[in-house]
Amino acid sequence: GAGVSQSPSNKVTEKGKDVELRCDPISGHTALYWYRQSLGQGLEFLIYFQGNSAPDKSGLPSDRFSAERTGGSVSTLTIQRTQQEDSAVYLCASSPGTRDIQYFGAGTRLSVL
Amino acid sequence: GQQLNQSPQSMFIQEGEDVSMNCTSSSIFNTWLWYKQEPGEGPVLLIALYKAGELTSNGRLTAQFGITRKDSFLNISASIPSDVGIYFCAGRGSGGSNYKLTFGKGTLLTVNP
Numbered sequence: 454g455a456g457v458s459q460s461p462s463n464k465v466t467e468k469g470k471d472v473e474l475r476c477d478p479i480s481g482h483t484a485l486y487w488y489r490q491s492l493g494q495g496l497e498f499l500i501y502f503q504g505n506s507a508p509d510k511s512g513l514p515s516d517r518f519s520a521e522r523t524g525g526s527v528s529t530l531t532i533q534r535t536q537q538e539d540s541a542v543y544l545c546a547s548s549p550g551t552r553d554i555q556y557f558g559a560g561t562r563l564s565v566l
Numbered sequence: 567g568q569q570l571n572q573s574p575q576s577m578f579i580q581e582g583e584d585v586s587m588n589c590t591s592s593s594i595f596n597t598w599l600w601y602k603q604e605p606g607e608g609p610v611l612l613i614a615l616y617k618a619g620e621l622t623s624n625g626r627l628t629a630q631f632g633i634t635r636k637d638s639f640l641n642i643s644a645s646i647p648s649d650v651g652i653y654f655c656a657g658r659g660s661g662g663s664n665y666k667l668t669f670g671k672g673t674l675l676t677v678n679p
Contacts, residue, residue, distance in 0.1 A: 457608070484665065488669075493671070493672075494671055494672075495570070495572075495654060495669035495670050495671040495672055496609070496654070496656075496667075496669040497669075498666055498667070498668075501665060501666070503665070509665075509666075544608050544609075546608070551664075551665045552597075552658065552664060552665055554599075554611055554614060555611075555667065556611075557601075557608030557609050557610070558608050559606065559607050559608050560607075560608055
């Protein structure tokens with residue numbers, strides 16, 4: 454497809470389990486962002502990838518959160534030992550380059566029971 | 567860190583009415599963006615503003631970049647039912663982390679036919 458693709462669209466998991474969320478950015482976009490959107494809140498920056506540069510991980514809320522971007526394309530956000538407060542919509546965005554317009558995927562709605 | 571105050575939190579209006587929402591920042595931004603998010607979807611860019619004082623329209627939408635560079639507003643004229651959604655402002659500052667967007671908490675718009 455032409456847009457940012459995220460999978461799964463919904464994920465229900467039990468507290469303590471690990472989850473992996475996937476993002477396929479728009480082809481050719483070098484910048485990729487992950488955000489978290491909690492109920493009634495704005496988007497909270499998590500992590501930023503740009504080309505081969507070291508990612509900006511300053512928004513990751515704890516060491517249970519990690520992300521990778523393989524081959525400069527697909528990205529995976531991993532949450533280990535999930536907690537109930539991790540329940541949120543996780544949004545991925547990509548842009549042609551730094552400071553360009555960000556295009557968002559539809560998100561993954563994570564529910565931790 | 568940078569903070570954005572977006573108001574109002576929610577609006578319930580009749581079809582045909584005009585709508586106004588705004589964002590104020592604790593610090594100067596170089597870019598203001600307005601996004602709309604519909605249920606189950608990611609945010610979609612409506613208008614981008616790059617210059618203090620800039621006034622830009624997109625159909626029935628008009629947005630302005632405040633002269634102080636610390637505020638922006640979005641107006642929707644003659645609202646229609648499909649305007650329903652959450653509207654987010656986002657700003658980008660200067661400096662080393664100028665790829666990051668700071669988002670407001672959103673304005674939930676409901677339009678009564």
